[in-house]
Amino acid sequence: GWCAMKGMPQVGMFFESSEEAWLFWRAYGGRVGFDVRKRYNNVSKFDGKVTSCRFVCANEGHRKKGQREFIQKCFRAQTRTDCKARMSLTLDQESENLEITDVVLEHNHLLHLPQTRHLMASQRKISEFQAFEIEAADDSGIRPQAAYELATRQVGGPLNLGYTPRDHRNHLQSKRQRELAFGQADCEENISNIFWADAKMMLDYAHFGDVVTFDTTFGTNKEYRPFGVFLGLNQFRETKVFGAALMFDETLASFKWLFKTFLGAHNGRQPRTIYTDQDYAMGRAVEDVFTEAYHGLCTFHIMQNAVKHLSPIKGEDEDEGEEKEEGEDKD
Structure with missing residues (x-):
């Protein structure tokens, strides 16, 4: 399996599924220092099996023209450099496994240093202990920003924490959605x-x-x-x-x-x-x-109940009184 292979992806390597191949590509990107992205995933209409797929560097392609022309509340740096690094796979009909048919491993941009590789989007992960601390702080009424700053101080800085403030907020949002499970x-x-x-x-x-x-x-x-x-x-x-x-x-x-x-x-x-x-x-x-x-x-x-039940009787008395007065005027 891919877990035993610590080397680079090579043409001719096989994977039992696209998920297994994606985990290998993501782990390889984490070791080398580049973030990853899925380019496409073609599925057969007959049996639902993946017939071909391609995984690329997150810097692949160019930003679409006009995509950032409008005013942004928060500026986002340009990251697309048309990097050609990729791994393409095709379904082998005999073995019914996905085979690597094309590999490009050269990048046209700087790679992450070993000290910051764990902070890439594909590598960030909140451990079970960290999740417990995040939820405990939230249950105690500590604001997310203050809880995140406390966690970074305990480990000696944000580079040692392994997740970002956005990951912290997303975890709390998922927690609140789980709390809605009090349902019948x-x-x-x-x-x-x-x-x-x-x-x-x-x-x-x-x-x-x-x-x-x-x-x-x-x-x-x-x-x-x-x-x-x-x-x-x-x-x-x-x-x-x-x-x-x-x-x-x-x-x-x-x-x-x-x-x-x-x-x-x-x-x-x-x-x-x-x-x-x-x-x-x-x-x-x-x-x-x-x-x-x-x-x-x-x-x-x-x-409210008294008004609800007594007001019709009072109205009827008023109506009867008005009728009598009208009758007296006629007399």
Whole structure:
């Protein structure tokens, strides 16, 4: 296999797949000091196998005319030098492996020094330990820039870190997307209930989660799905969000799933008091899940329900009074 070969690519070498050949070309570029790119990858329409492919130096070709004529917020240096370094492969029908048929190893530009090769785009990688430190800093409320500067100081400079600030931000973005996995799916594997809470919400709940208000009256989406929010107040009486949910319906089962997921996201810590509206299913779910909390009804919802149920009666009385006055005028 290619892992045992530390030399240069040569015509006649075979690879079992295009992925294996790409890993070899990327590893070779990392050893020599040039970044790599895929030029093309032709696939058969009959069996889906790769029939030919070409891997090149990242400096291959020229920048398209007019591509950078408009004003840029951030200037990017010209890197395309029409470098001819490449490795072309074609499918061998007998062995069904990809064979190197063309190789050019000369470059027309300076190569990276050994001290900076690991910072090339194709070579950068965040280790498992580094990923743990990045996520731990984010969960503690440390801003990405400050966390990156701390990591560089611990290893003696950015050249020893192995990843860039952009890699740091991209990893956090992927982490937040994974956090959206707090979801429940129906039998057709469609998302029916979604709960979301990020690190800031978890930190706020740890400090100010004694009293929580849950409300599903903020709005709905175009499919009329209820949207619920867990809210609280900090020491300055500022509103803090502890979690949000997009629900399939407002049934007992959905509310129980949501409240259990809410507790799971906050390490099982129950609030001392939770305020909700007068929904029966919601109340039942609160009693079953928030067993250590006092359940109160929000006065806003009580007043809204009073107006909702009493206003028609008041309107009818006014209408009847107007009819009587009109009748008296006629008399």
